[in-house]
Amino acid sequence: QGKFTLLRDTRTDGSFLVHHFLSFYLRAGCKVCFVALLQSFSHYSIVAQKLGVSLAAAKERGQLVFLEGLKSCLDLLFGEEEQPGQPSPLQFLSGSSCDLRALFEFVRASLTPSGRDSCTGPVLLVDDLGVLLSLGAAPVAVLDFIHYCRVCVCCQLQGNVVVLVHSNEDSEDEENELVVNSLCHHSDLILWAEGLATGFCKDVHGQIKIIKRLSLRQAAEQDVVQIYQYKIQDRNVTFFARGLSAAVL
Amino acid sequence: ELPAPLLDDTHGKELGDEAAAVKSEDFQDSMKIAWRYQNLPKMEASPTTYTKFGHYYDVSKKMSPELCQSVKWHSFYLHEELSFEPKMKAWNMKKKNARLLQSIQRIISQEGKKSSDPQKKQRNVLRIGIQSLGSILWGDDVCCSDIPEDPQSLTKFLYVLRGLLRKSLSACIITVPAHLIQNKAIMERVTNLSDMVVGLESFIGSERETNPLYKDYHGLVHVHQIPRLNSLICDVSDTKDLAFRLKRKQFTIERLHLPPDLSDTVSRASKQDLAGSAKLLSSGCGAMAIGKKHLDF
Numbered sequence: 001q002g003k004f005t006l007l008r009d010t011r012t013d014g015s016f017l018v019h020h021f022l023s024f025y026l027r028a029g030c031k032v033c034f035v036a037l038l039q040s041f042s043h044y045s046i047v048a049q050k051l052g053v054s055l056a057a058a059k060e061r062g063q064l065v066f067l068e069g070l071k072s073c074l075d076l077l078f079g080e081e082e083q084p085g086q087p088s089p090l091q092f093l094s095g096s097s098c099d100l101r102a103l104f105e106f107v108r109a110s111l112t113p114s115g116r117d118s119c120t121g122p123v124l125l126v127d128d129l130g131v132l133l134s135l136g137a138a139p140v141a142v143l144d145f146i147h148y149c150r151v152c153v154c155c156q157l158q159g160n161v162v163v164l165v166h167s168n169e170d171s172e173d174e175e176n177e178l179v180v181n182s183l184c185h186h187s188d189l190i191l192w193a194e195g196l197a198t199g200f201c202k203d204v205h206g207q208i209k210i211i212k213r214l215s216l217r218q219a220a221e222q223d224v225v226q227i228y229q230y231k232i233q234d235r236n237v238t239f240f241a242r243g244l245s246a247a248v249l
Numbered sequence: 250e251l252p253a254p255l256l257d258d259t260h261g262k263e264l265g266d267e268a269a270a271v272k273s274e275d276f277q278d279s280m281k282i283a284w285r286y287q288n289l290p291k292m293e294a295s296p297t298t299y300t301k302f303g304h305y306y307d308v309s310k311k312m313s314p315e316l317c318q319s320v321k322w323h324s325f326y327l328h329e330e331l332s333f334e335p336k337m338k339a340w341n342m343k344k345k346n347a348r349l350l351q352s353i354q355r356i357i358s359q360e361g362k363k364s365s366d367p368q369k370k371q372r373n374v375l376r377i378g379i380q381s382l383g384s385i386l387w388g389d390d391v392c393c394s395d396i397p398e399d400p401q402s403l404t405k406f407l408y409v410l411r412g413l414l415r416k417s418l419s420a421c422i423i424t425v426p427a428h429l430i431q432n433k434a435i436m437e438r439v440t441n442l443s444d445m446v447v448g449l450e451s452f453i454g455s456e457r458e459t460n461p462l463y464k465d466y467h468g469l470v471h472v473h474q475i476p477r478l479n480s481l482i483c484d485v486s487d488t489k490d491l492a493f494r495l496k497r498k499q500f501t502i503e504r505l506h507l508p509p510d511l512s513d514t515v516s517r518a519s520k521q522d523l524a525g526s527a528k529l530l531s532s533g534c535g536a537m538a539i540g541k542k543h544l545d546f
Binding site: 166237 | 412434
């Protein structure tokens with residue numbers, strides 16, 4: 001409860017972690033607010049079905065609040081005049097405000113319990129944060145947004161926040177690296193998916209570093225780092241200790 | 250100025266016959282030394298050998314005007330579009346990009362390509378092609394300076410385009426002169442916002458032109474990203490080293506593979522040297538057989 005998890009990927013695609021967390025929290029009965037900036041609803045829906053969860057059903061019963069970034073953007077730019085009192089969460093795109101306040105308000109409104117909810121802790125899931133930078137939000141605005149979400153979701157509502165970011169060692173995208181490094185310092189748990197250093201392999205798709213940031217809460221504690229390798233299959237991801245892939249044994 | 254499509258089957262058949270002839274010759278010798286390799290599949294240079302897949306074009310001929318006119322197509326000519334002034338809401342985007350997006354959106358709804366439109370009996374995909382996006386032809390200074398005036402113009406455009414494509418029956422292919430874009434951060438963001446990213450690197454003018462490894466090819470093909478849609482996994486091919494070859498009538502993409510090393514640096518006495526040392530040997534028994542070269546062991 002009240003944890004901030006950072007999903008990070010380098011030289012590979014870490015979106016399988018997003019799918020996992022989405023179906024995990026929905027199955028656990030949590031109220032989920034999913035800010036999906038990069039892909040359409042049907043993409044997540046189809047993958048979730050393979051993992052045994054129906055997003056449409058969750059949406060209908062109010063357990064899932066889905067913000068489809070692409071659709072919102074189109075509605076904002078091509079749609080008719082917006083209704084007053086219902087500002088678009090992606091308000092900052094039209095340039096009227098340069099911060100992500102509208103997005104935060106959307107998150108807060110969707111996760112604040114309304115009384116009829118029978119769900120356990122709320123969860124905010126974001127895929128992926130780098131898109132906000134590409135759309136013109138300043139790094140400070142993005143960090144502020146995450147900070148406000150943490151205060152609201154983790155502290156006030158005792159929920160969890162899971163965010164996906166991309167990073168690269170020799171990246172020249174300074175703004176992105178700034179955001180990622182800052183988030184790393186404030187995370188309780190970091191799941192870092194990386195491509196193998198030796199290059200592409202058919203049987204091992206990458207390695208995942210699990211960093212439990214115990215030093216965040218307790219001054220004298222050390223972070224615990226575990227490293228596994230993984231292989232992604234159609235309906236499943238298998239994890240194994242390094243060097244012990246099924247192809248080798 | 251579009252290239253003429255190859256509508257007849259003869260070209261494809263020629264290639265097929267060639268390939269068949271090559272295959273039947275080779276199987277006659279069985280391997281004596283490297284017999285363990287006998288049963289391995291023959292090295293396929295191109296992943297789909299000579300099957301008729303997709304469309305073929307002859308770049309030396311132009312497409313006939315009748316063919317062009319019989320097909321429904323739309324174009325976007327920047328100067329014509331700028332003369333209009335339709336109502337534009339406050340878009341925080343370069344005007345030219347905004348116009349292009351509006352034009353695409355208009356065509357999508359006109360042609361009934363929206364996903365939400367009712368099913369018709371024949372649904373074609375709307376194919377969109379955008380050339381040299383990000384170059385000065387589109388009024389963008391991303392290719393000219395390290396710190397462009399609006400670094401997010403390209404990425405914002407791509408994001409809205411992505412939204413339009415996801416909501417309709419269309420596919421878009423964009424070419425970007427990446428070698429001109431100095432700001433690598435922008436290229437990283439562009440890659441993240443795209444589904445599929447392929448790079449072509451030509452050898453012309455680079456040091457690789459004279460590299461004997463690449464002598465058969467004209468450039469490399471880099472597959473930076475492949476789409477991972479509606480699934481946890483993506484279809485990754487086995488090989489990552491691809492090179493392309495541009496012949497008069499063919500642009501082929503092949504696997505880059507190393508031929509056996511038969512260069513002079515390998516220690517192997519040439520025939521001439523052997524003959525020379527044999528002569529020396531037969532002339533006198535006591536004489537040391539000093540050939541033209543040292544014989545290495």
